Amino acid sequence: xxxxxxxxxxxxxxxxxxxxxxxxxxxxxxxxxxxxxxxxxxxxxxxxxxxxxxxxxxxxxxxxxxxxxxxxxxxxxxxxxxxxxxxxxxxxxxxxxxxxxxxxxxxxxxxxxxxxxxxxxxxxxxxxxxxxxxxxxxxxxxxxxxxxxxxxxxxxxxxxxxxxxxxxxxxxxxxxxxx
Numbered sequence: 001x002x003x004x005x006x007x008x009x010x011x012x013x014x015x016x017x018x019x020x021x022x023x024x025x026x027x028x029x030x031x032x033x034x035x036x037x038x039x040x041x042x043x044x045x046x047x048x049x050x051x052x053x054x055x056x057x058x059x060x061x062x063x064x065x066x067x068x069x070x071x072x073x074x075x076x077x078x079x080x081x082x083x084x085x086x087x088x089x090x091x092x093x094x095x096x097x098x099x100x101x102x103x104x105x106x107x108x109x110x111x112x113x114x115x116x117x118x119x120x121x122x123x124x125x126x127x128x129x130x131x132x133x134x135x136x137x138x139x140x141x142x143x144x145x146x147x148x149x150x151x152x153x154x155x156x157x158x159x160x161x162x163x164x165x166x167x168x169x170x171x172x173x174x175x176x177x178x179x
Contacts, residue, residue, distance in 0.1 A: 051081035056155045058091075058144050060164040067134045067166045073127040075119075077146045077153070083123025087148035090116050091127055094141045094160065104160070107140060109133075119146075134166035 055078040062071045075089045091114050093107035109131055117125040134140075141160045146153040155161055 051078075054079050054153050056144055056146055056153060058142060058155070058161045058163070063164045064167050065164055066169050067136050068132045069166070070128065070130040071164060073129060073142065073163060075117075075125045075127070075144055075146075076123050077119050077125075077148070078123055079148070083119075083121070084148055085119050085121035085123065087119045087123075087125075087146050088116050089119060089125040090145045090147075092143045092145075093163070094143065095135075095138055096141070104141065110140065131166075136166060136168035139165050 055076070057076045058073065060071050060073050062069070065071050073091060075091070077084050077087050077089065093110040093114075094104035095107055097103040097105050110129055113129050114127050117127060119125045140163045142163045143160055144155050
């Protein structure tokens with residue numbers, strides 16, 4: 001019970017302290033009576049940040065699939081803070097050239113499986129992929145382009161997105177009989 005009373009007193013003191021930070025006593029000239037003047041924050045402050053003009057997100061259902069596996073690549077598209085349905089999404093997959101990592105090599109096996117997709121009303125599009133014999137530890141990248149109402153949009157900040165890295169599964173040790 002004593003703890004609750006102490007907490008109540010501390011909460012009341014905090015309320016008084018916070019309100020004192022936003023108000024001050026001033027004297028109105030000639031009246032001799034103190035009045036309270038409230039200080040409003042600057043007019044250019046906004047309570048929440050504004051949304052970017054558009055957002056394109058892309059990710060894989062599995063970031064480390066086996067070299068022979070299936071994944072689904074998902075893309076989401078928003079204009080401002082609203083999802084956009086009916087936008088056309090195009091993916092192109094690449095690998096980095098081991099000899100010159102700045103150069104990209106098209107990933108034909110993956111590119112041959114994807115065709116343009118329309119975003120659903122929630123802004124999502126899905127690209128299922130099945131592959132065999134991908135090189136282990138080779139990073140798969142994608143270029144994402146979205147077209148909507150005659151405008152073309154690409155991922156902001158970088159044109160190429162990391163999608164996944166195929167890995168060779170490790171053999172599972174099996175117990176030896178009698179040991």
